[in-house]
Amino acid sequence: MRVGLLPNEGGGTYRFTMLFLATIGILISSLPVIVVTIMSFSASDNTGFPPTEFSLRWYADVIALFVNEDTSSAQSVVDSTLTSILVAVIVMVISTLVCIPLAYALVRGQRKIREGMELLFTLPLVFPLVILGIAFLLIAESLRVEIGIWRIVIPHLALVLPFVLRNCIGAMNGISIELEEAAISLGASPLRAIWDVVIPLMRAGILAGLIFALIISFNEFTITFFMYTIDVSTLPIWMYSRTVSSLDPSTLALSVFIIVADIVLIMLVDKLIAGRANLF
């Protein structure tokens, strides 16, 4: 007999309470996103609910925004989006490249070092982002060197390292040392064994880490809020500057594009790690 934590029948108040709390949790998680999606199809200019008519006019507006270069604002949405994507891709590539060898060294190395390093690389996760934003801003200002896009890449890198490293370690954990030894006994050099045997086996975890880095960097707001300049700004900052005074429905349509992209990418990560590892 399997005793479920959530019994299918009976259970009375226990089952009711558990399902009730879980439902509230699901509602709190999903309602904001659902409302944004519904309102983006509204035909009216204001954001009163429920929308009286539906249309795609705000989507047409967003597309027009991207196609017709807007010269009135200091920073165009096209530039911000391109910067966001460029930053996210650089962050994704660098973070993965540095985490693969580290994950290998930690899993094959001594236990004590591994624990310390894992702690060190978890720090950015619990460190207050405002303070990090201010600190990076102070450092960037005191450098007096124009570092362009790197003023956003470097802080983002620190933010995504915990997620990428966890995925790489999760992938590395499942690879037994015998496979490498077999490759070496067949004449491969140790580095060759890593390149030809270990890395291909780590592929799913590496891919999951890559995507995680991409979505976190692309969606990051707080640190970028301190670091952006007129020349280097990202999409979330553009959205913020546009909606400081009032909420514009075309921003909701743009939000829906971001929501869809995020959902697709998270689904992909979930499929790649398929219950074998923890998300974080």
Place this chain on the structure above:
Amino acid sequence: MSIALSRNRMLAFSLPALIAILPFLGACFYIFRFSISGDKASIDGYSIKAYLDLMTPFFGRSVWVTIKLAFIATIAAMLMAVPLAFLLTSLKSPLARRILTVTILLPLILNLLVQAYGWILLLGPSGVLNSALRGMGIIERPIFLLFNETGVLLGLIQTSLPLAVFPIVSSVRGLSQEHLEAASSLGASQWRIFFDVTVPLLRPGIVGAASIVFAFNASAFAIPLLLGGRRVQMLGVAIRDMISPMFNWSGAAAAGMILISLTLLILVFSSWLVRVTSERTRG
């Protein structure tokens, strides 16, 4: 033949990642150094004046609001996270599991602005909730849920919920079936099993998750900024205000150090709590 890692190779493999995290460590040190600077606008000399200047009722209120909201949000998130973790681990269909995973995880990852828009549309004076309540004739004038503590609280719960759910999911996966079966075959009710067997077994996971959720909520910035307006001065927003209109860099750094100490204290305390309680359970 062994392929034990030599010290040099281990170092060479770790070096790139250490270089990548170096700016972060530099930033941590920089904030500390700035907080004990003798000058407000630059690092010059040593002084604890920045800390002493923070001893005002205004800053005290900010600390209190931060602790209060983070604490309530953490309790609320944990109350929902445990049932959600049970639900997630008992779903049979992979598709349903994937949809639930994405639903819970999305708020942590999605652009915080988009979520703030969602809450503004839901809670605003002409938003979903007010329209619905007015339509049903329950209220006559709109109730204000936005730009006060209620709005911030809901936003905090939503964004921190995934940090609570997923660690508990991994503890639930490690739960031994035998314990539950034994309790059940002895005739214990579901509530009895929950409080006497499940919760004690999950305690390390729950305490660990709660401490991370608290640290995350206490250092929240975007949610109180966008949903609280000027009215809800959580520490994150208060620190921003010190540098943006006032240019009090050393004061902001000192307030930042206080915020970091607060979150670290909670993390250390919770790991101590886990160690003490697990020793008692074993003994």
